[in-house]
Amino acid sequence: MLLTLLIFFLQLLAGAWVARAETAPLLIRHALGQEQQAKVLTYEQAVLRLLLDKTIPSHGPYQLQPSAVVSQSRAFLQLASGELDVVSSMSTSSRESQGIPIRVCLYRGLLGVRLPISLSSRSERFESVSSLAQAQAFKLAQVADWPDTQILHANGWHVERIPRLSTFPEMLKRERIDLFALGAIEVFPIVDALPELIVLEHWLIAYPSAYYFFVNSKKPELAQRLRQGWDLVLADGSFAALFEQWVGPQLARAKLAERRWLVLRNPELPAETPVQDSRLWHPLVRSRLLRAVGEH
Template sequence: MASAPLHRQRTWLKRLHTRLLFTLLCLPTAYATEQLNYPLHSDGIDPETYALALLTAALERTPGRYQLQATPVPMAQSRALLAIEHDSKSVQVMWTMTTREREERLLPIRIPIYRGLIGWRVLLQRRAAAEQLATVRTLNDLKRFSFGQRHDWPDTAILRANGLQVVTSQHYQGLFQMLAAGRFDLFPREAVVAWQEQTRAAANGLELSVDEHLLLHYPTAFYFFTSRNRPDLASDIERGLEAMIADGSFQRLFQQYHGATLRQANLQNRRVIELHNPDLPPATPFARKELWFQPQELK
């Protein structure tokens, strides 16, 4: 009879040993760092450093363990979108302007990473035509000008939907040369990059200036996007961003990267021309006022 308890004890120890062995075998996987590839943008100036800093900070506030890595070569938006849609190993996360189609194909994290600032545009122009917009008051006044855009940017469709003439290019860098050569009149740019782009253009011998009078605005958002097969990753990014909003670090990072440029842009004193965005997804979180930038913040 004494052997029965001993047998049960040995059986229990054997099961415990098996469970411990299984746990140890799982530990490397459970605590492994997942590499997240994001598409390297064109070799032009791009507000990529801010988005990358924001994503890095957000992921540091999540239980997941991730390491961000750019693709080896620049990748066009259209190609990156396709890679994420098909859950390719080449790209797992990207940031781009939202559209109805993009939200159907990919999984958006609906927190606007630029606080909607991407929809506030100043205008690059030829320096010789610096005062051409001084008398513009309405959208109808703008229709006598032509606008440059890259062919796969959502802004192209927005401008055309508002009755504006758009000239497109396959290449980002080529747009500055086309503007300088008079192929089109105006190049709407994000306020956070326009002056950097003008400086770089000048270094390349292009005489461009940033208009001081107008501010185009259309409602839109830049989001982080993942594959629809990665709700776990999307949830981690969203959780991290919400934590940053709650502790104020989101706003501090935004000001750190963009505050000085926005004050230079003098957005609050420009004439605003509103454009409608027919491709704006209905789930855009406009009810959350804390997520959105307004030029009045600069007063």
């Protein structure tokens, strides 16, 4: 009798342990390009949470664990080594070989639409730009391991390579560079906090780009979960609502349609980029950047 009760009790414990294991949150270690502090909810983290929340009924609970802030190059090394599960970045063929790309652009192609930043005291000189050749006469800086640096260089621009984003304000103030360019959806919150700097109003630099989540190659089930999440949020409108909430105010302020577009080619854009899927791109990106790509 005691033996029977003991066996029954052990079976109960085993069943409870299995049940807990089945419902244990999936740990997802991530390094998102936008985030600087783990306690601050960023747009990219909000998108990741949206995809994962939508798939809880099919895939179960999850827990996000941000990494320390690292460079993009370092994040991809950690992804390839298995130290990270998800990173976010502008896509290149090289980066698509280091992880599984989830080919839906978080920024609808707008991160390749770059607004130039200058010293306020020098802005009048730079606002007069009317051609790509004129713009290329000025010294532009970009972060060394950003894909944008290679794109600008491939288009004949003299690019001053800097080690990190925080370097550019002082270089502008010392006039070691003339301009720095950031995405239309990120530039204003950064420049608003930097006295003496201004976002130019009359022109921009633009090239086709895609900014994805990349998943550890050993986690194909996580990649599939994110793809399923994208299918759901594109269909039910929840991504469009989130995008408008977070990015809409920046776009309104950028007045992209009123600017002169200096369009560059992007030799780093992978051939697999889904340029024909109209659901994934902002209308201005479709009409001014991707039409020519899709024709080739």
